[in-house]
Amino acid sequence: MAQPDEPHPPVVPSCPLPSKTCDVVLTERPRSCCGMxxxxxxxxxxxxxxxxxxxxxxxxxxxxxxxxxxxxRAEAKHLVKHAAASAQRAQGYSKATLGQRLQDIHFWRVELQKEIMELDAETNLLAAQKLRLERALDATEVPYSVVIDNLECRERRQPPDLVIDEVEKQLMKEADLIRDIRDLLKRTIIQAATQIRSNRIQKENCELDWSDKVETYNIDDKCVGYCTDSTDVQYHPSSVKFEENASTPKSWAQFSHDNISRAEQEKLASVQLRSLINNIIHDASEDLRMQRAAVNEAFDSHCRELDDAKLRLENHLQQILKDIGDEEANIVNLKKAIRDKEAFLKVAHTRLYDRSSRPNVELCRDEPQFRLVNEVEELTVFLEALKRKLMESEQNLKNLEETRMKLEKEIAVKANSIFIDRQKCMGYRVRYPVDLEVASYKQ
CATH class of the missing domain: 1.20.5 (Single alpha-helices involved in coiled-coils or other helix-helix interfaces)
Structure with a gap:
């Protein structure tokens, strides 16, 4: 089939054109020789x-x-224009969302930083309160040693004064109070240490979250700065995916919210514990002060009682010494009276003896005889009475001597008790801290 050598200009047909080029139609072979x-x-x-x-x-x-x-070409031009506009819009929208994301990250970063600073300040305040507790606990060692020393000193009282008096009751009460305060302070110190540990753990969690926010903010801020003219952009096809462990915006915000919420809870617990520590130290100081005053008052009262008792005993001793002197003089007088009466009795006996030698009828019961017999009887009665009185006086003197010894012993016991209570106990109690609350602030 012959083909044209040059192309022809397009001809607009005036009638409908066939849908495809017609095939070549071969003519039948002619039967004549010319046809061949x-x-x-x-x-x-x-x-x-x-x-x-x-x-x-x-x-x-x-x-x-x-x-x-x-x-x-028109579609390509439109597509290029649309693609450029769409790319600009997409990049602008992505940049806007990144900017909004930066604001969100900045918000949570600021909130976390604020919470970290507040929690750190609160932890430092609680640590200072814990130090006050430790100083207060150390300050209770002196009162406790004073009380134990007082109790041990008072055990050296001699048996007549070795009694469970009001002073001992108040000292035992003071010892129990100090032991209870020390136990309470130790428990509170452990509680404060636990709270400080919780504060630091939550502060570390917030710091980790804050650090992640700072790193993420820098990354997104860098992403916001990217544009088509940037020299450090390239293809990363493998990054076009969602990580399986990626968080959602809701869970992301909830994570920081939970960290801040837990930090607030720990901070509130720390504030309440600090207030409790203040109350514990104040109440313990007041209780110790009141109990110390009660013990000192009991000591003062008991020492006055001892002074009064010792004074009464000394007065009795003076009277007993005077009675002893009088009794000794009385015994001397009685002995002299007995000797005198014995002399009179000897005279009467001698007279009767001599008159018993009268001869014969001269041995008469005359009036002198009766008088002499009565005199002997009277003298005998007086002598017996004087001797009984002498025995009584000697026994009284012995009793007075025993009483004197008892009084002197009692006075010595009272003097020993006064020395123990006033010199040993009350003198040692001068070292007692004035105020536990003040002692908790001392360096």
């Missing part, structure tokens, strides 16, 4: 209508190809 001679020239040629249709089809294809190319 031209058969090879006739079979490869188009008919004229076919040739026109062929040209029209080529022109149509060229026309449609041009239209399609023009539409493609």
């Amino acid at each position: 001679a031209v058969a090879g020239l006739r079979t490869a040629k188009y008919h004229l209508p076919e040739w026109h249709r062929r040209n029209a089809g080529v022109c149509y294809e060229a026309y449609t190809a041009g239209e399609q190319a023009e539409r493609g």
